[in-house]
Amino acid sequence: MLGYIIQRLIQAGFVMLAMSLLVFLGVYAIGNPIDVLISPDATQDIREATIRHYGLDQPLWRQYIAFLERLLQGDLGRSFVLNIPVLQLVLSRLPATLELALASVLIGAFVGIPLGVYAGYRPDSAASKTIMAASVLGFSVPTFWVGLILILTFAVNLDWLPAGDRGTTIEVFGIGWSFLTWDGLRFLALPALNLSLFKLAMLIRLSRAGTREIMLSDTVKFARAAGLSDFTILRRHVLRLISIPLVTVFGLEFGSTLAFAVVTETIFSWPGVGKLIIDSITSLDRPVMVGYLVLVAFFFVTINLMVDLTYAVLDPRLRRGRRV
């Protein structure tokens, strides 16, 4: 088990290193690093001072080492537009995105898994067929379009829920959270639903396929023979057995949720990191772009690592195999 964890940690370190190299090459080598680090309206003196400060007159490999050093110190440069450190800027926007992503993943899990298990338990019923048709739509229809329809239906036509911004937030540990107030929850509802649709569709499909397979297995036959009710079987055996692939997808999806939040946040003007990156792209605020990329890559690697470790805890085969 310990060997497995160490092995995965080393792997994650390597992936992170590869990512930083890619970002470095992408922005510093292909693009002009002077454009990245110095605002176009800087004076000649500042320009030269910054070139010297960041060592842009040095060879490329030296620059990469320096880039890594700054990265490890958490120095991602300053935003041209807002003139605050990028790390601080991204971190200040992060809670809003995390809140949105978490809410949407929870909706996906608590709605998607029961629906999927039901569709797998009664595959021929009309309700199951409707669920499956809806999940096909959820897969193929682009997120931004669903967001528009949600706004049109619930915000414009019915006027039930607000769309845009975050509403009232309550400060806990110096960070504003929406989900603690009723008003904030109302603002959270539509974006979270929008972001959850893809996950919903995916979890429905996966848990349906898993349930169908497991319902035919000996475990379920014996449990039936032992006189357990179907509900108990579903809850105790099926749910536990399908949980392993679900945790993987769940974790991976949490990562891609952070990425897809870009679209949802733009539509609903949700003040998270996704909206920040779009704003920084349109205003050519390159340090923010680099900082965002590095942080998202870091999240990705961390989440993948956590998923793998959870896997090891859930799947006894993996645990035993690695211990020998």
Add this chain to the structure above:
Amino acid sequence: MAAFWRDYRENWVATLALVVVVLIVVAALAAPLITPQDPYDLANLNLRDARRPPGFVGSGGYVHWLGTDAQGRDLFSAILYGLRISLQMGIAAGAVAFGIGTALGIMAANIGGAIEQGIMRLVDLQLSFPAILLALVLVAMLGQGRVPLIIALVTAQYAYFARTAYGAATAERQKDYIEAARATPLPGRSIVLRHLLPNCLPPLIVVGTVQIANAISLEATLSFLGLGLPPTEPSLGMLIANGFQYMMSGRTWISVYPGIALIVLIVAINVVGDQLRDQFNPRLRR
């Protein structure tokens, strides 16, 4: 081929979807002939016609069946021209990704060793990274325009083709007919091109169909975010984005009709892809 069509026609939903795809492609190709207006020619636009509801008879003397947008464009014309751009982008990106991905996948399967490891690691890494983020970064780095957009879409998608081609090629390579072809004095290149590649095509065609739909969807998303093509050539995504600001005031048609066109196209392509997958799958064949 005839048997293939007979099987295909048995599924009426898939047949309908295919008809819809063909109709949309024909309509997009024939757009200059069937639209009342060239939406890119500014001389045709009249601001007095702007934001009119569907059915309005504009200064051009014809009926705007789907209304007009904020610049006074006839929405029906704009949608057909937008479909042209969306389809062009989707098919171009899909074709290039198909070529690059298939070449890489088959190369990895054939050469093996460090090259196989290198290519497939890169592909796996990319598959775990969300396509939209990659496309976003590339568009941000390369700027706007057709070529950067296609590069971004291809980079985001080639990995799916590479993975599929690699899987198919490794499975095919172990079969007897490849073994037999190796025993003949044929050069390795023609074994790969004449024998291996054609037998790897069915799964690749399925992935290709779905990826064209995905490319169209991704392009629309990027255009919607303002990172796609320049506003002078509005694709469907940009038409939807343009209408977004008027939606709150009840002028919903500007966004909704291009959106419906986009959805119908994407869903229809996906349904066709699903049917192809079922038909190519030997396990489901009776």
